[in-house]
Amino acid sequence: MKKSIIIIITFLFFTFSFAQNKFGNPEVDPIQIQKTYADWSAYQSKKIMLSRDFIALDSNSKEISKKSFLDQLANGNYIPIQLKSDDAVYYYKLFKIQPKSDTSIKATINQIGFDALKNYKMEGTAFPLFSFKDLNGNLVTNESMKGKIIVIKCWYIHCTPCIREFPQVNKLTEEYKDRKDILFISLAEDSPEQLKAFLARKPLSYSVIPNMKEYMNEALQLNSFPTHFIINKEGMIAKVLPNFESLEVALAKESKL
Template identity: 80%
Template sequence: MQKSIRIIFLFLVFNSGFAQTNFENPEVDPNQIQKNFSDWSAYQSKNIMLSRDFVALDVLSKEISKESFLDQLANGNYIPVRLKSEDSGYYYKLFEIQPNSDTSIKATINQIGFDAYKNYKMEGTTFPEFSFKDLNGNPVTNESMKGKIIVIKCWYIHCTPCIREFPQVNKLAASYKDRKDILFISLAEDAPDQLKVFLAKRPLAYAVIPNMKVYMNEALQLNSFPTHFILNKEGLISNVLPNFESLEVALAKESKL
C-alpha cells in the first residue's frame, strides 16, 4: 500500500514539473529593451496585448491572476515580457524596471496598466442604459441590440489614432458583412453637421451616433480614445479594447462562441 502511494506521489510530482515547462526564456532581453524608451515602446506595442487571454506570471515565475498582473503593472515597477513557449499559448511575465531605465517607461506602463485594469474590470458587466439615434435617424437602444454581437467604436474627429485606424476597421466590418448577428456602431463626440462633412471625405462603415461626449465621459467614463467595446448577445460587455489589433483578435473569438 505504501509503495503504491509513493508511486502515485512521484507520478504527480513528475507531471506537475512537466506541466510547468510550457514556457521558457523571455523572447527578448528584459534589460536590453529598457535602455531607451523607443526600443521598449516598439516592443510593447507590437508584442504585448493585455486585452487577450494569457497566462500571467509574477517576477518569480509564479502563475497569478490576470487581475493581479494588471494591478501590479498599474501600481508597480514592472514591465511585461512574453516568454517563449512550447505551445501556442501566451505567457506574460513581470520583470522589474531597472533603476537606470528611462523614467518615461515606468510612467507609460503604469498608465497602460491602469487602462487595461479598468477595461478588464468592465468585462461581464451590463452596458450602460442606451437610447439614441444615428446620423440616419435610426434608433439604437439596449433592447434593439440584444440577441446580437455589438462592436462599438468610441472616437472624435480630432483624434488622430481614431482616424488612422478607419481603413482597418472598415475592412473588419466588411469581413463580417454576411453575419447578420453582428452590428458595428460608433459613438462620436461631434455634432451631426460636423460628422457629415467629415465622413463624406473619410467614410466609416459603422452606424455613427453623434453628440456622445457626455455619455462617453459620464456613463462609460472613458479617458482614452479610441476605445472599442464588444457586447455579447446578452448585452454584457465581453471586451473593452484600446486599438484595432486587439479588437480584431477579440472579435474573432467572440464571433465563434
C-alpha cells in the same frame, strides 16, 4: 552536515530554476530591452496585448490572476515580457524595471496598466442603458441590440489615432458583412453637422451616433480614444479594447462562440 546543506541548496536551486523555465524563457532580454525607451516602446506596442487572454506570471514565475498582473503594472515597477511557448497559449511575465532605465518607461507602463485594468474590470458587466438615434435616424437601444454581437467604436473628429484606423475598421466590417448577428456602431462626440461633413471626406462603415460626449464621459467613463467595446449576445461587455489590433483578435474569438 555540510553534505546535507549542499543537497538542500542544490534542491532549492533546481526548484527555482524549474519555476523560472517551466513556462518558457523570455522572448527578449528583459534588461536589454530597457536600454532605451524607443526599444522598449516598440516591443511593448508590437508584442504585448494586455486585452487578450493570457497566463499571467509574477516576477518569480508564479501564476497569478490577470487582475493582479494588471494591478502590478499600474502601480508597481514592472514591465511585461512574453515567454516563448510551443502551444497556442500566451504567457506574460513581470520583470523589474531597472534602476537606470529611462523614467518614461515606468510612467508609460503605469498608464498602460491603469487603462488595461480599468478596461478589464468592465468585462462581464452590463453595457450601460442606451437609447439614441444614429445619423440616419435609426433608434439604437439595449433592447434592440440583444441577441447580437455589437462592436462599438468610441471616437471624435480630432482624434488622430481614431481616424488613422478607419481603413482597418472599414475592412473589418467588410469581412463580417455576411454575419447578420454582428452589428458595428460608433459613438462620436461631435454634432450631426460636423460628422456629416467629415464623413463625406473620410467614410466610416459603422453606424454613427452623434453628440455622445456626455454619455462616453459619464456612463462609460472613458479617458482614452479610440476605445472599442465588444458586447455579447446577452448585452454584457465581453471586451474593452484600446486599438484596432486588439479588436481584430478579440472579435475573431467572440464571433466563434
